[in-house]
Amino acid sequence: xxxxxxxxxxxxxxxxxxxxxxxxxxxxxxxxxxxxxxxxxxxxxxxxxxxxxxxxxxxxxxxxxxxxxxxxxxxxxxxxxxxxxxxxxxxxxxxxxxxxxxxxxxxxxxx
Amino acid sequence: xxxxxxxxxxxxxxxxxxxxxxxxxxxxxxxxxxxxxxxxxxxxxxxxxxxxxxxxxxxxxxxxxxxxxxxxxxxxxxxxxxxxxxxxxxxxxxxxxxxxxxxxxxxxxxxxxx
Numbered sequence: 001x002x003x004x005x006x007x008x009x010x011x012x013x014x015x016x017x018x019x020x021x022x023x024x025x026x027x028x029x030x031x032x033x034x035x036x037x038x039x040x041x042x043x044x045x046x047x048x049x050x051x052x053x054x055x056x057x058x059x060x061x062x063x064x065x066x067x068x069x070x071x072x073x074x075x076x077x078x079x080x081x082x083x084x085x086x087x088x089x090x091x092x093x094x095x096x097x098x099x100x101x102x103x104x105x106x107x108x109x110x111x
Numbered sequence: 112x113x114x115x116x117x118x119x120x121x122x123x124x125x126x127x128x129x130x131x132x133x134x135x136x137x138x139x140x141x142x143x144x145x146x147x148x149x150x151x152x153x154x155x156x157x158x159x160x161x162x163x164x165x166x167x168x169x170x171x172x173x174x175x176x177x178x179x180x181x182x183x184x185x186x187x188x189x190x191x192x193x194x195x196x197x198x199x200x201x202x203x204x205x206x207x208x209x210x211x212x213x214x215x216x217x218x219x220x221x222x223x224x225x
Contacts, residue, residue, distance in 0.1 A: 002154060030212055041204050041216040042155070087154060089214075097143065097212045101155040 001025055003090050003102035011108045012078045020073040020105045022088030031064050031071040032089040032099060035082075042087060045073075050093075075107070083109045114138050115207045117217035124195055125225055131191045132220045134205030140185035141207035145214065146178075149202045161188040195224045 003024040012018055022031065030049045034042035048064035048071060059079075064071045071090075075082055085106050089099035114137040124130050134144055142163045147155040159180055160168040167180035179191040188207075192199055200223050206214040 032212075032214070034216075039219075039221075041219045044213065044215060047213060091212060096160075097208055097214070098145070098157060098160060099214060100157070101147075104154050 002100055003088055005086075005088060005102040005105045007105060008103070009106040009108075011110065014080060014109055014111055015077055018075045018078060018107060020075070020086050020088075020107070022071045022073070022090070022102050024069040024090050024100075026069065026090070026092045028064075028066055028069055028090050029093045029095075030091040031062075032091070033062055033071075033073050034087045034089060035084045036087060037084040078107075078109045080109050080111070083107060113207075113209050113213070113215040115205065115215050115217040117205055117220050119220060120218060121221045121223075123223045123225065126196050127194055129191055129193045130195055130222060131189055132203055132205075132222075134188045134190070134207070134217050136186045136207040136209075136215075139207070139209050141209065142185060143208040144182060144188040145206045145208070146180060146188075146190050147204045147206070149204060149219075151202075155204065158190075192222065195222070197224045200224045
């Protein structure tokens with residue numbers, strides 16, 4: 001069963017913030033976040049490992065709560081280039097780096 | 112950097128023919144590569160895990176005789192779609208594992224079966 005992401009879609013104006021959530025029913029070792037633009041392959045954003053990590057990269061950060069089997073991606077002061085579909089990829093404990101991708105969140109940033 | 116290439120980027124073929132897709136890690140060695148399939152407006156679905164020098168591990172519901180995977184070297188994995196049919200039309204994406212758990216994706220191959 002794939003992780004569920006929320007919201008399914010969101011429209012932002014440039015400069016606004018957004019939060020994308022990823023929830024799994026399985027015990028997780030790590031969570032990976034990717035952004036995919038139409039017709040292209042996913043681009044790696046960051047990985048969060050077990051241990052309640054929080055990471056930041058420019059104006060994009062994320063947190064991972066392994067007890068709740070949830071991760072959230074935070075986009076602040078969004079830019080037009082942030083538009084795309086965001087996927088979380090979850091790695092279950094003991095699955096040798098296999099990722100199960102979430103349902104996806106379509107983000108559109110407008111002027 | 113971590114660059115992964117795929118070839119071809121697009122392929123159109125007739126029903127019943129076989130198509131080979133190559134996935135290469137250009138600047139690192141990858142003992143493990145993954146093959147995904149993505150239908151329009153859907154998420155990536157893992158098809159199989161390709162391990163250098165051993166047989167691929169297929170996910171439940173993926174026909175191993177239809178989707179042949181060969182990981183002949185530390186930088187190359189190939190996926191052959193045998194006897195392709197229109198329902199096999201999809202976006203096929205590979206990824207290569209760098210280090211313990213970072214996956215870097217190739218640009219994808221769009222397969223259209225007529």
